[in-house]
Amino acid sequence: MREPALNRGGAIDVAVIGGGPAGLAAATELKRAGIGRVVVLEREQEAGGIPRHCGHPPFGMREFGRVLRGPVYAARLVARARRAGVEIHTGASVVEARPGGDLLLAVARGVQEISARRVICATGVRERPRSARLISGARVAGVLNTGALQSLVYLKRLRPFRRPVIVGSELVAFSAIMTCRHAGIRPVAMIEPGPRVTARWPSALFPRLAGVRLMTGTRLLEITGEGAVSGVVVEGPGGERQRIACDGVVLSGRFTPESTLARSGHLQVDPATGGPVVDQWGRCSDAAYFATGNLLRPVETAGWSWREGRQCGQHVAADLAGNLPREDAFLRLEAAGPALKYVMPQRLSLPHAAAGMKDLQLRVGREVRGALVAVNEQGVVWREKIHARPERRLLVPVGEIAAGVAAQPSGSRLVFEIREGAG
Amino acid sequence: MTLQQPIQSAQGSGPAAGATFDVAVIGAGVVGCAMARRFALEGAHVAVLEKAPDILDGASKANSAILHTGFDAPAGSLELACVQEGYREYLEIRHDLGLVHERSGAFVVAWDEAQLGALEAIRAHAHANGVTDVQIVTARELRTREPNLSHAALGAVEVPGEGIIDPWSAPQVYLEQALANGASLLTGCEVTGGRFDAGVWHLQTTTGVLKARHVINCAGLYGDLVDQAVLGCAAFRITPRKGQFVVFDKAARDLVSAIILPVPTERTKGVVVFRTVFGNLAVGPTAEDQQSRSDASTDEAALRALIADGIAKVPALEHMPVTATYAGLRPASEEKEYRIHTTPDRNWITVGGIRSTGLSGALGIARHVYRLYSQDGPAHERLENPVVPKARMLAESGPRDWKCDDHGEIVCHCELVTRREIEAALAGPLAARSLAGLKRQTRVTMGRCQGFFCTARLAELSAGHFDRPLAEETGDA
Ligand SMILES: Cc1cc2nc3c(=O)[nH]c(=O)nc-3n(C[C@H](O)[C@H](O)[C@H](O)COP(=O)(O)OP(=O)(O)OC[C@H]3O[C@@H](n4cnc5c(N)ncnc54)[C@H](O)[C@@H]3O)c2cc1C
Ligand SMILES: Cc1cc2nc3c(=O)[nH]c(=O)nc-3n(C[C@H](O)[C@H](O)[C@H](O)COP(=O)(O)OP(=O)(O)OC[C@H]3O[C@@H](n4cnc5c(N)ncnc54)[C@H](O)[C@@H]3O)c2cc1C
Numbered sequence: 001m002r003e004p005a006l007n008r009g010g011a012i013d014v015a016v017i018g019g020g021p022a023g024l025a026a027a028t029e030l031k032r033a034g035i036g037r038v039v040v041l042e043r044e045q046e047a048g049g050i051p052r053h054c055g056h057p058p059f060g061m062r063e064f065g066r067v068l069r070g071p072v073y074a075a076r077l078v079a080r081a082r083r084a085g086v087e088i089h090t091g092a093s094v095v096e097a098r099p100g101g102d103l104l105l106a107v108a109r110g111v112q113e114i115s116a117r118r119v120i121c122a123t124g125v126r127e128r129p130r131s132a133r134l135i136s137g138a139r140v141a142g143v144l145n146t147g148a149l150q151s152l153v154y155l156k157r158l159r160p161f162r163r164p165v166i167v168g169s170e171l172v173a174f175s176a177i178m179t180c181r182h183a184g185i186r187p188v189a190m191i192e193p194g195p196r197v198t199a200r201w202p203s204a205l206f207p208r209l210a211g212v213r214l215m216t217g218t219r220l221l222e223i224t225g226e227g228a229v230s231g232v233v234v235e236g237p238g239g240e241r242q243r244i245a246c247d248g249v250v251l252s253g254r255f256t257p258e259s260t261l262a263r264s265g266h267l268q269v270d271p272a273t274g275g276p277v278v279d280q281w282g283r284c285s286d287a288a289y290f291a292t293g294n295l296l297r298p299v300e301t302a303g304w305s306w307r308e309g310r311q312c313g314q315h316v317a318a319d320l321a322g323n324l325p326r327e328d329a330f331l332r333l334e335a336a337g338p339a340l341k342y343v344m345p346q347r348l349s350l351p352h353a354a355a356g357m358k359d360l361q362l363r364v365g366r367e368v369r370g371a372l373v374a375v376n377e378q379g380v381v382w383r384e385k386i387h388a389r390p391e392r393r394l395l396v397p398v399g400e401i402a403a404g405v406a407a408q409p410s411g412s413r414l415v416f417e418i419r420e421g422a423g
Numbered sequence: 424m425t426l427q428q429p430i431q432s433a434q435g436s437g438p439a440a441g442a443t444f445d446v447a448v449i450g451a452g453v454v455g456c457a458m459a460r461r462f463a464l465e466g467a468h469v470a471v472l473e474k475a476p477d478i479l480d481g482a483s484k485a486n487s488a489i490l491h492t493g494f495d496a497p498a499g500s501l502e503l504a505c506v507q508e509g510y511r512e513y514l515e516i517r518h519d520l521g522l523v524h525e526r527s528g529a530f531v532v533a534w535d536e537a538q539l540g541a542l543e544a545i546r547a548h549a550h551a552n553g554v555t556d557v558q559i560v561t562a563r564e565l566r567t568r569e570p571n572l573s574h575a576a577l578g579a580v581e582v583p584g585e586g587i588i589d590p591w592s593a594p595q596v597y598l599e600q601a602l603a604n605g606a607s608l609l610t611g612c613e614v615t616g617g618r619f620d621a622g623v624w625h626l627q628t629t630t631g632v633l634k635a636r637h638v639i640n641c642a643g644l645y646g647d648l649v650d651q652a653v654l655g656c657a658a659f660r661i662t663p664r665k666g667q668f669v670v671f672d673k674a675a676r677d678l679v680s681a682i683i684l685p686v687p688t689e690r691t692k693g694v695v696v697f698r699t700v701f702g703n704l705a706v707g708p709t710a711e712d713q714q715s716r717s718d719a720s721t722d723e724a725a726l727r728a729l730i731a732d733g734i735a736k737v738p739a740l741e742h743m744p745v746t747a748t749y750a751g752l753r754p755a756s757e758e759k760e761y762r763i764h765t766t767p768d769r770n771w772i773t774v775g776g777i778r779s780t781g782l783s784g785a786l787g788i789a790r791h792v793y794r795l796y797s798q799d800g801p802a803h804e805r806l807e808n809p810v811v812p813k814a815r816m817l818a819e820s821g822p823r824d825w826k827c828d829d830h831g832e833i834v835c836h837c838e839l840v841t842r843r844e845i846e847a848a849l850a851g852p853l854a855a856r857s858l859a860g861l862k863r864q865t866r867v868t869m870g871r872c873q874g875f876f877c878t879a880r881l882a883e884l885s886a887g888h889f890d891r892p893l894a895e896e897t898g899d900a
Contacts, residue, residue: 043836044876053879093833095825106839110828129873131670131747136722139749141858141891144878151879158882158894183897226717227891256744260837260871263674271742 015116020049022293022309023122029313043093048074137223161248170253255298280356447635461789466803474613477860485751494549508787529585646775666708702819706733837870
């Protein structure tokens with residue numbers, strides 16, 4: 001389908017950066033709310049986001065009431081957005097987000113500048129590469145993230161190696177195994193530094209290992225090889241070292257938001273999530289910008305991101321109608337590390353603290369048992385008993401917090417912390 | 424002209440069979456590239472022999488990319504003379520060849536009282552070296568100039584002329600200028616031996632025999648081995664000195680404006696905090712002696728130490744993600760000085776031990792070597808109107824291709840590399856034959872995501888171009 005040129009077709013009400021599940025859901029919702037011109041800017045040649053290259057189920061239960069493979073799911077989201085009247089511009093890479101909603105784009109013909117009344121950032125997450133993990137050893141070909149492996153296999157029918165080692169055991173590591181099997185690649189081992197598999201319902205996933213050796217409590221020490229990977233050196237739970245012969249390494253998980261635009265622009269970034277700082281409406285430090293989906297924090301499923309996107313669409317529609325409170329009176333939410341990794345949103349705009357996102361999202365850095373408490377200058381305003389594991393979300397209903405902070409002045413802090421052992 | 428085929432097989436056939444070059448340059452590192460350019464401009468018929476499939480694959484593949492003024496080079500050294508002559512020529516040809524130069528300046532920062540006491544000697548040494556705009560600045564002034572520098576800085580020597588360049592596009596265009604003016608390049612061509620007979624060298628290579636009247640050994644990390652293999656002896660021994668680096672996210676770029684140097688020690692210039700022309704901030708290098716001439720591996724402990732060092736100097740780096748890590752190998756010999764020797768009775772010049780200033784010194788080294796070569800009067804007729812090619816523009820501040828019309832598509836989103844740039848780098852005499860070579864020519868996959876988003880597209884675009892393909896067809900569907 002041909003879209004009208006970006007610079008024609010009248011003023012842009014909302015520009016959505018990123019055509020993944022969250023961005024498409026937000027744009028679709030905005031059109032349904034009667035907003036005039038809504039454009040999705042997607043830098044790839046196809047919209048759909050990460051699911052485009054997840055050639056496996058399960059996607060779509062929440063959105064379409066049935067189980068789909070990623071590419072089918074992505075295509076359906078795109079079709080639904082178009083039907084709702086969303087303009088989707090592919091090959092449009094936003095390279096600068098400027099104050100007030102002005103965007104600089106790189107498109108196939110060169111550069112283009114556009115302005116929108118509101119901008120929604122929905123640029124998703126990616127996995128951390130080798131460099132950011134500071135992995136030792138030879139600098140050789142064949143070290144990839146799952147995302148690159150999936151794109152090679154499902155989008156291009158290419159295979160970068162035959163006998164890789166898979167590092168990590170989040171859900172995505174199991175996707176990596178399925179991707180490998182699809183392409184006739186046979187992983188030699190899955191290594192996980194933690195004492196157990198990170199993904200939820202590990203027992204259900206074990207059959208999917210399909211003969212892949214699972215090595216928990218095992219750290220990757222070094223990658224060896226000349227030109228291409230020839231092996232990895234790992235250290236087991238007892239400190240014993242061994243070399244595993246392989247011809248590739250899949251670095252899975254350890255997600256980080258793709259927050260380039262915020263980082264290199266004016267929007268405030270939360271070092272804890274790696275995403276932009278937002279309030280309970282998803283509003284960024286510049287009130288013309290909102291953020292949604294996995295850009296907010298690492299990492300949730302497509303369905304979850306899609307639901308967030310839909311909500312963000314509603315919030316932005318409300319904002320355009322003048323129905324959001326001002327952005328300049330807010331409480332700062334903080335997570336006390338290292339037991340707690342982050343809290344999102346990072347701000348509660350006042351007065352209506354209880355509107356907007358229903359829950360605060362938190363995560364722990366390691367397995368903890370005890371109490372999760374929220375503390376302000378007056379003391380503990382909220383507490384709950386928890387037993388939490390890494391990479392699982394913890395939800396705190398904003399409504400429960402709102403009562404306790406009603407009297408707190410704008411600009412003050414509310415700190416979440418773990419009291420281990422306490423009930 | 425570029426010879427892709429064997430030059431001359433054992434049976435004496437091949438496209439250049441019989442041709443005798445004036446000069447054979449062994450090695451297409453930065454020094455060999457500058458050498459080929461100088462000799463071609465002087466009118467010599469030059470062949471460049473490089474063992475790797477891509478140029479700039481040895482010491483020149485990873486460095487700090489600083490164009491040095493020579494303010495701290497040993498007084499009266501050949502290194503100082505070459506660096507200063509090289510610096511001057513770089514600025515002279517910069518405009519014509521489209522070279523990047525950001526004159527960021529440098530501060531040699533004192534972090535303790537002893538270092539503070541050493542600043543005056545550094546200033547005086549710089550003046551003695553002819554770098555007379557060097558001056559001492561107080562801690563207070565340093566703080567206004569570099570507000571993100573740790574307040575532990577006690578003072579500094581300012582060197583306004585230090586700057587940063589593109590460490591790959593510059594040498595590549597030197598070589599391109601040589602090729603455009605009649606030189607030949609042979610890649611995948613390792614010199615393994617040779618015979619000097621009646622004024623002509625018969626160099627044995629992995630792709631045949633090449634004849635040349637003079638040979639200039641610019642084999643960098645292998646310079647001593649090439650002298651041994653061909654001349655039978657070497658006047659020095661290379662012990663590679665590894666330097667590891669950490670490159671931070673582009674968001675960190677503006678945390679410092681100048682190059683932040685430490686007060687140097689005997690062994691090295693020390694760990695530097697510097698911007699790159701590509702828009703990153705980097706910290707490094709380490710200095711680790713090793714035997715291997717090819718092992719440029721990184722290790723976690725060293726990288727963590729560099730990060731800690733960076734944060735100590737620029738505290739805001741604490742929250743900056745790491746974009747890349749890499750290591751380079753300096754061709755260090757027993758001495759700091761360049762090891763440039765002539766063997767006049769055998770028409771051989773060795774250009775070795777160009778340890779830590781070769782990027783700055785290359786153009787000056789080439790002029791110096793040409794003078795040695797033509798000591799007995801002009802050997803050739805200098806080209807009157809040489810062809811002047813333009814370097815690729817990869818600097819963040821420059822007119823990058825993505826800003827220009829009809830580049831096709833953005834392939835690498837983090838570094839904004841276009842399809843047109845990739846296709847150009849995969850074609851022509853210097854066509855990239857490996858991902859590493861393509862990276863140096865385009866910056867593809869060198870950004871934040873390190874290939875997460877673009878590897879698949881890149882595998883598709885590079886299919887059939889690389890000696891070792893990025894991927895093979897699955898053939899299953
Ligand atoms: C390798 C990997 C595998 C995963 N597998 C699963 C899975 O099996 N199941 C599951 O439920 N979840 C999975 N996830 C989680 C995934 O993030 C979500 O499924 C979902 O895609 C999140 O939606 P999103 O819209 O927030 O982001 P994304 O789907 O990531 O979409 C972001 C979009 O923004 C575009 N974009 C980014 N920057 C710009 C820019 N500057 N200009 C224009 N466009 C831009 C991107 O091209 C992309 O299309 C996986 C994640 C990764 C990284
Ligand atoms: C960590 C580090 C930081 C540095 N920082 C700076 C800086 O900021 N500024 C600066 O000016 N300099 C810097 N340098 C120094 C600079 O990089 C070197 O001085 C320079 O690269 C040396 O180049 P070369 O051409 O002599 O050697 P090389 O680059 O090693 O070139 C030699 C070439 O010869 C080829 N070769 C070898 N043997 C044979 C054979 N038998 N047959 C055919 N070909 C052969 C090799 O493949 C190679 O391509 C740094 C170096 C390092 C390692």
